[in-house]
Amino acid sequence: MPGLSHWSNKEETPGEKSNRRFFKSHRSAKPKKTYRHKIRRISAWIKNNPLKTTAFFSIGITIYLTVLFYAYDVDILNNSDDILNSKIAIKGLLIPEELLNKNNQVVLRFGNIENSFSLEKLRGGIAISPATLTNCEKVKKRKDPLKFFVFLEDDRLYVNTTFIELASDEIIGTVNKKHLKVSSGNLSSFHSEDNFFEVLDGEENVLFNMRFSKPGLLVIQGYFISSNCIYVAVENKIYSDHKAENYIEKASPEIRQIKKLYNYDLAP
Numbered sequence: 001m002p003g004l005s006h007w008s009n010k011e012e013t014p015g016e017k018s019n020r021r022f023f024k025s026h027r028s029a030k031p032k033k034t035y036r037h038k039i040r041r042i043s044a045w046i047k048n049n050p051l052k053t054t055a056f057f058s059i060g061i062t063i064y065l066t067v068l069f070y071a072y073d074v075d076i077l078n079n080s081d082d083i084l085n086s087k088i089a090i091k092g093l094l095i096p097e098e099l100l101n102k103n104n105q106v107v108l109r110f111g112n113i114e115n116s117f118s119l120e121k122l123r124g125g126i127a128i129s130p131a132t133l134t135n136c137e138k139v140k141k142r143k144d145p146l147k148f149f150v151f152l153e154d155d156r157l158y159v160n161t162t163f164i165e166l167a168s169d170e171i172i173g174t175v176n177k178k179h180l181k182v183s184s185g186n187l188s189s190f191h192s193e194d195n196f197f198e199v200l201d202g203e204e205n206v207l208f209n210m211r212f213s214k215p216g217l218l219v220i221q222g223y224f225i226s227s228n229c230i231y232v233a234v235e236n237k238i239y240s241d242h243k244a245e246n247y248i249e250k251a252s253p254e255i256r257q258i259k260k261l262y263n264y265d266l267a268p
Contacts (some may be wrong), residue, residue, distance in 0.1 A: 092156030113164030
């Protein structure tokens with residue numbers, strides 16, 4: 001094996017030795033990235049970017065809560081003292097599968113008023129005003145404080161409205177499409193499900209609810225308060241009265257006619 005013997009005994013030139021030492025020294029000098037090193041880099045980034053850190057943290061919490069809500073299909077039934085001034089994700093009403101055709105219509109019933117709307121029309125938003133359906137008061141369309149909106153987004157219906165409680169005559173919450181914000185402990189509870197959404201006031205009366213009573217029929221009920229009048233929309237009628245003496249006592253029996261959609265007595 002003269003070839004192998006000749007190769008194994010070959011002496012390196014000075015240049016080859018220098019190159020070998022160079023590459024060996026560089027390989028050994030390369031630092032190892034430890035967990036402590038990574039943690040120090042992350043800590044330094046956080047200190048140098050406090051606003052970005054806060055933004056990323058907030059986004060992460062929002063994503064986590066949203067995923068948790070949908071993953072476990074949790075019944076939203078809370079004491080408002082625990083969620084005061086927080087924004088709660090609302091599921092929205094799931095459009096029945098048989099209606100997911102652009103040619104189909106949704107019949108919206110508010111009190112004794114019914115109107116049909118296409119899904120395309122609902123995607124643009126529908127405005128509803130109790131004040132325009134009775135003669136209790138005259139309001140300008142652009143300044144109507146009771147006007148609320150129903151929207152279709154993807155395959156779910158959402159509502160934009162403000163909740164004013166009968167007893168306190170104060171705003172106790174607002175809902176803006178996908179989020180409910182509770183601003184007072186007088187909003188006792190609420191519930192959001194695929195086929196209905198409901199809010200109760202401090203007396204556990206139904207303040208607002210909407211549901212699909214059957215695939216093509218969306219029913220909205222609740223009571224609405226302006227500076228001059230109170231309106232109560234039950235499934236087949238609309239009651240209105242001026243905010244004069246004893247108006248609360250007179251409106252209360254009407255409000256109690258609105259049936260709750262969720263059995264709160266059996267809630268966990």
